[in-house]
Amino acid sequence: MSLPTRQRLSEVRYEIRGELARRARELEAQGRSLIKLNIGNPGAFGFRAPEHLQQAIAGRIAQTDPYTHQQGLPEAREAIAAHHAARGTPGASADRVFIGNGVSELIDISLRALLNPGDEVLLPSPDYPLWSAATILNDGRPVYYQCLPENGFLPDPDEIEQLVSSRTRAIVLINPNNPTGANYPPELVARIVAIAERHGLLLMADEIYDHILYDGAIFQPLAPLAGDVPCVSFGGLSKVHRACGWRVGWAVLSGHRDKMRDYSAAMDLLGALRLCANVPGQFAIDAALNGQDTISPLCSPGGRLYETRRALIESCAASPHLQLVAPQGALYGFPAVVGPAAHAFDDHAFALELLESEDVLIVPGSSFNVPYRNHFRVTLLPQPDAMREVFARVDRVLSRRAAIAA
Incomplete structure (x- = not known):
């Protein structure tokens, strides 16, 4: 008999590395060459962490053997605090x-420090599914506010406030957004x-993509607008600095110190x-925050991320089967299947067919906790030509489906 596992795991989904990814590994073991677009992992697409970050670690490697303070290296925390102070975070300090x-570990810790069984967290739909999973596994309940494509994937604050109950503890913002690329004004x-202030809620801002922006989009950090309202802002090296494998993220607490005292102590414990x-990896933080800007050129015309985004936008515009809200930030596109190809459409079945017949791995939209499929x-992250090839294959599958529907 198999060993029993925690029951709440049955409520958790993470298709980004789930069943389809396991099937992809089986196909690769058979000798198939796949284009895998399921994970925002820059190093897997030939990107490297900037040289000055690598050198910052290499030059201090002899100092990396001992444990450090549970909150992190003092000099790294000072650099993060200064960075946040410069962008207006009130009371920013190490x-x-x-x-x-x-950030993944910190999301879990931050929710564990907050939630009692049955407490609710307001999450965007679509969300990055780790937020839902961490809420559930810390005995909370995700409650979703809709970020609809017809509204540019931006939320409706009136809907958010209507969802607040006596059990609500926090509002989560993912900005710029994964998976949609929406950028919040x-x-x-x-x-x-204002909603959080009226109802005494904690604001939680997942801002890991804060400097990955396109076409003049401007990022608005949450903490400066939150002022004395309790807030946790998350950032790190994985995306902007292309150093996912280093596993370096941070959470910055802001808001009135008296209101945050117990929560800060819980995070510390x-x-x-x-x-x-x-x-x-912590030795690279100061170099990352105060060194050369290496992400803006990638996001500007002629830069690799910008040109791959252009390929995505143009491919969707040319397809009779696809609609796209052009991403304003982050590393993703979230196209919709429309027209006859969308008849009786199931996003998971489509993703599996695309993988089996066209050697392309994507993530079904319903994996991000949306009610539509x-x-x-x-x-x-791939090269622009690879993105155009991906959508030529997507169109082949959707054209077959449209022909069957007709």
Whole structure:
């Protein structure tokens, strides 16, 4: 008889690395060559962490053997605090910075510090599914506010406020957004802050893509608008600095210190229980935040991310089967299947057919906790020509489906 496992795991989904990814590994073992667009993993597409970050670690490697403080290296926390102070985070200081093994670990710790059984967290739909999973596994309940494609994947603050209940503890924003690429304007962020203030809620801002922006889009950090409202802002090296494998993320607490005192102590306790975060990568934080800007050229015309995004936009515009809200930030596109090809459409079945027949791995849109099943996510990390080839294959599958529907 198989060993029993935690029951709540049955409620958790993470298709980004799930069944389809396992099938992809089986096909690769058979000798198939796949184009895998399921994970925003820059190093897998030939990107490297900037040289000055690599050198910052190499020059301090002899100092990386001991544990550090559970909140992280003091000099790294000072650099993060200064970075946040420069962009307007109130009361930014090193004692309010927590460094973790990527933002993923910090999301889990931050929710574990907050939630009691049955507490609710307001999450965007679509969301990055780790947020839903971490809420569930910390005995909370995800409650979704809709970010609809017809509204540019931006949320409706009125809907958010209607979802607030006596059990609501936090509002999560993912900005710029994964999977849609939406970028939230200041007036929208300010309205969400006002909701949190009226109802005494914690704001949680997943801002890991904060400098990955296109076509003049401007990022609005949450903490400066939140002021005294309790807020946790997440960032890291994985995306902007293309260093996913280093597992370096941070959470910055802001808001009135008296309101955040117990929460900060809970974060510190949970950080101490896991001893400390990866030490070598922390030596790159100061260089990342104060060194050369290496992401803007990639996001500007002629830059690789910009041109692959262009290929995505043009491919969807040329297809009779696809619609796209052009991503304004982050590393993803979230196209919709429309027309006859969308008849009785199932995004998981489509993703499996695309993998089996065309050697392309994508993520079904429903994996991101949306109520519809006609979207899918791709990453913008491949070369532009590879993206155009991917959508030629997507169109072949959708044309077959449209012909059957007709």
